[in-house]
Amino acid sequence: MDEVEFMRGRVYGAEHDDPGPRAGRVYAHLVGGPLDGLLLDITELTERERARGVSLATEIGRYGPGGRAAYAPRPEEPRRFDWRGDLP
Template sequence: MSDTRPWIYGTEHDDPDPRTPEPGHVYVQLVGGPLDGQLLDVTGYTPAERTDPEGGALLMSDHGVYGPGGRSDYTPRPGDPDRWDWQGDTA
């Protein structure tokens, strides 16, 4: 039986449990693009940074348009700060 819990973005390939959120941390779900469905730890973000549609994060992704070394742009979804939407990839 496969594990259906979302992968945590940034966990190491040898992490024994890359799908278990850390207690006390805050996560958002990435929607669309190469990181679709993964969780991003935003514990260090202020509440304003977690909801600012002009903010977000450029996340390294080997599976985006630019391959290894490329980044995927995710920004908070207006009205649903627990989800960040993919805006595209950049080199």
């Protein structure tokens, strides 16, 4: 299994031994970019924070370790966050 296949269905930031989603939490699906296929727990984000999008630390983006990947919700599908680019 390659790295991309291994990451699908996992929750961003979750422990490796407990990678799946938890009951009672709200998740967005990350689409595109280095974190494609991961789920993002958005339970504690306000509507305003969700609308602004997120910048997530990643070691596999354009800027390598220390870099970030920017994602923003689709207007018609707010539970799908599309990749907007990598940040240093």
